[in-house]
Amino acid sequence: MAIWTATMPWWFVLIxxxxxxxxxxxxxxxxxxxxxxxxxxxxxxxxxxxxxLTRTPWPMRHVLExxxxxxxxxxAERIDWPLIAHLAISGILIQAVYLGGVWAAIKHGAPAGLxxxxxxxxxxxxxxxxxxxxxxxxxxxxxxxxxxxxxxxLVVANKVGVRGVGVGVIALCVLSLVAITAGTLYQKRFxxxxxxxxxxxxxxxxxxxxxxxxxxxxxxxxVRWNAEMIGALAWSVLALSIGAISLxxxxxxxxxxxxxxxxxxxxxxxxxxxxxxxxxxxxxxLSAAGMIVAALGVALVIERRAASPAS
Numbered sequence: 001m002a003i004w005t006a007t008m009p010w011w012f013v014l015i016x017x018x019x020x021x022x023x024x025x026x027x028x029x030x031x032x033x034x035x036x037x038x039x040x041x042x043x044x045x046x047x048x049x050x051x052x053l054t055r056t057p058w059p060m061r062h063v064l065e066x067x068x069x070x071x072x073x074x075x076a077e078r079i080d081w082p083l084i085a086h087l088a089i090s091g092i093l094i095q096a097v098y099l100g101g102v103w104a105a106i107k108h109g110a111p112a113g114l115x116x117x118x119x120x121x122x123x124x125x126x127x128x129x130x131x132x133x134x135x136x137x138x139x140x141x142x143x144x145x146x147x148x149x150x151x152x153x154l155v156v157a158n159k160v161g162v163r164g165v166g167v168g169v170i171a172l173c174v175l176s177l178v179a180i181t182a183g184t185l186y187q188k189r190f191x192x193x194x195x196x197x198x199x200x201x202x203x204x205x206x207x208x209x210x211x212x213x214x215x216x217x218x219x220x221x222x223v224r225w226n227a228e229m230i231g232a233l234a235w236s237v238l239a240l241s242i243g244a245i246s247l248x249x250x251x252x253x254x255x256x257x258x259x260x261x262x263x264x265x266x267x268x269x270x271x272x273x274x275x276x277x278x279x280x281x282x283x284x285x286l287s288a289a290g291m292i293v294a295a296l297g298v299a300l301v302i303e304r305r306a307a308s309p310a311s
Contacts, residue, residue, distance in 0.1 A: 005254075008251065009251060009263055011247060012244060012248060012251060012263060013263055013267060013270055014270060015239050015240065015243050015244040015247070016240070016244045016264075017266075017270035017271045017274060018235065018239065018240065018274065019236075019240060020271040020274070020275065021235075021271075021274060021275075021278065022232045022235055022240065024275075024279070025228045025229070025232040026228070026233065026236070027103070027106070027107060028228075029223060029224040029225075029232075030222075030223045030229065031107065031215070031219040031220065031221070031222075032100065032103030032104045032106075032107045032219075033103070033104065033214050033215035034219050034220075034221045034222070034223060035103070035223075035232075035233070035236075036095075036096075036099055036100055036103065036207075036211050036215075037208065037211045037212045038223070038233055039233060039236045039237055039240075039241060040095065040204045040205075040207045040208035040212075040241070041208055042233065042237045043200070043204045043237050043242060044201065044204055044205055044208060046237060046238070046242065047197060047200050047201050047204070047242070048201060051197050051198070051201060056195060056197045056198060057195075058079050058080075058084075058198060059079065059080040059083050059194060059195065059198060060077065060080055061079070061080040061082075061083070083194065084202055086186070086187075086191040087187075087191050087194060087198075087199055087203055087206075088202055088203065089186060089206075090183045090186045090187040090190075090191060091183075091202060091203025091204065091205075091206045091207050092203075092206050092207055092210050093179045093180070093183030093186065094179070094180060094184070094187075095203060095204060095206075095211075095245075096206070096207040096210040096211050096214075097175065097179035097183075098176045098179040098183065100176075100211060100214070101172045101175045101176030101179065102115055102119060102172075102173065102176045105169050105172035105176070108166075108172075109169055110169045110172070113156030113158070114156075114170075114173070115176075116152065116155075116268045116271075117152060117153060118170070118173040118174060118176075118177055119176055119177050119180065119264075120149060120152040120153075120264070120265065120268065121149065122177055122180050122181050122261055122264055123145050123148060123149070123258065123261040123262045123264055123265060123301075124145050124146075124149060125177065125178075125181045126181050126184060126185060126258055126261040127141070127142065127145055129181070129185055130257055130258045135257060135258060137258055140300055141258060141262075141300065141301045143300055144262065144297045144298065144299070144300025144301035144302075145258075145262060145297065145301060146297070147294070147297030147300065148262055148265035148293075148294050148297030148298055149265070149297070150293055150297070151265060151269070151290045151292070151293035151294025151296070151297055152265055152268050152290065152294055153290065154286055154287065154289055154290025154293060154294075155268045155269050155272055155287045155290035155291060156268055156272075156287075157286055157287075157290070158282070158284060158287070181261075184257050184261055187249075187252055188252050188257045192252055192253045193253060194249075196246050196250075199249055200241075200246065203245075204241060248260070255302075258301065259301055259302045262298050262302060263298060263302075265294045265297055265298050266294060266295065266298055268294070269287075269290065269291035272287055272291070273291075
C-alpha cells in the first residue's frame with residue numbers, strides 16, 4: 001500500500017499522457033464531441049453494472065428527525081443530492097468542457113503544441129486561486145510552477161504556431177484552461193470525499209448529458225468503425241475515464257490542488273516520448289532539456305519539506 005501511494009502520481013501521469021495517443025487514433029475516425037459522447041456513454045455501460053453488482057450505496061446525508069418536544073434523532077436516510085450536484089458540476093467542467101474544448105480546438109486547426117502550452121498554464125492558475133480551498137503556496141512552489149511552465153514551453157516549442165489559427169480556436173483552448181482549473185478547485189472545495197464508483201457514474205453521466213446534445217447539434221455524429229477506433233475507444237474508457245480519472249480523484253482527495261495540478265507539467269514531456277517511440281516524431285535536444293526543467297519544477301512543487309511562513 002505504501003508503494004502504491006508513493007507511485008500513484010506517476011501512474012496518473014503515464015496513463016493521462018496517453019490521451020494524445022487516443023486522439024491520434026480516434027480523431028480521424030470520429031468527430032471530437034462524437035468520440036467523447038461514445039467514451040462517456042461506454043464508461044457508464046461499464047460502471048453502472050459494477051455499481052449494481054457491488055451494491056454500491058448512493059451517498060447519504062444525515063437528517064434530524066423529531067420536534068421541539070422530543071429529542072431529535074439522527075438518521076442517514078436521504079440521498080445527499082447536494083454532493084451529487086457538486087460531483088456533476090465538477091464532472092461537466094473537467095470532462096465535458098475541458099476535454100471537449102481541447103479536442104475541438106485541435107480538430108479545427110490548433111497545433112497540439114499551442115493547445116498544450118495554453119492548457120499548461122493551469123498549474124499556475126490553480127496556484128493563484130489556491131487560497132479558495134485554503135492552500136497557501138510557498139515561494140519554492142511558485143519557483144517550481146514557473147520552471148514547470150518553462151519546461152513545457154521548451155518541450156512544445158517546435159510545435160507551437162499561430163499562423164492561420166483563428167481567435168475561436170484559441171478561445172476554445174482558453175475555455176479548456178479555465179474549465180480544468182475551476183473543476184480541480186471546485187472538486188477540492190466541495191466534493192473531495194466520495195465513493196469512486198459513485199463519483200465516476202455521476203461525473204460521466206453529467207458529462208454525457210452535456211456532450212451528446214452538443215455533438216448532435218454541431219457534428220454529423222458519423223463514426224468509422226475499425227480496429228483503430230475500437231482500440232482508442234476501449235483504452236479511453238478503461239484506462240483514461242476509469243483508471244486515470246479515479247487516480248485523479250484520489251490525488252485531489254489526498255493532496256493539495258496546486259501539487260496535483262503541477263503533475264500536468266509532466267504530461268507533454270511524457271507524451272513527447274510516447275510519440276517518439278510510437279510514431280517516430282522528432283525528439284529534439286530542446287525538448288529533452290524541457291523535460292528536465294519540467295521535472296525539476298514538479299519536484300520543487302511536490303517536495304515534502306517544512307517551509308516557514310515567509311518562504
